[in-house]
Amino acid sequence: MMGYGYGDMGLMWLWMLGWSLLxxxxxxxxxxxxxxxxRGGGQSPASRSGSARSILDERYARGxxxxxxxxxxxxxxG
Incomplete structure (x- = not known):
């Protein structure tokens, strides 16, 4: 009666630890x-400047x- 009926509980703790970490x-x-x-999906600076250009175009078009x-x-x- 060393394990008090818990049997392979040590192996179960390993599984529980693994799933918790996962x-x-x-x-x-x-x-x-x-x-x-x-934050914008990691766009490159070049694509952000294209966005600035389109904003500038829109502001010009609206007067x-x-x-x-x-x-x-x-x-x-540029």
Whole structure:
């Protein structure tokens, strides 16, 4: 009666530890993916400048900025 009826409980603790670590790793990966998507999906600086260009074009089209301002900012963006 050394194990008090628990038998191979030591092996079961190993399985429980393994599944717990796997669950924690999955949650960490899920949080990492959510943070990456919230920050813009890891876009490169080149694609972000394209986005700035489209914003500039939209502002010009709405009449928020004049021709001179548009040209000046477009040169700055490259």
């Amino acid at each position: 669950l924690i790793a999955g949650l960490v990966a899920l949080v990492w993916v959510i943070v990456r998507l919230a 928020e900025i004049d021709d001179e301002e548009y040209r000046k900012r477009r040169e700055t963006l």
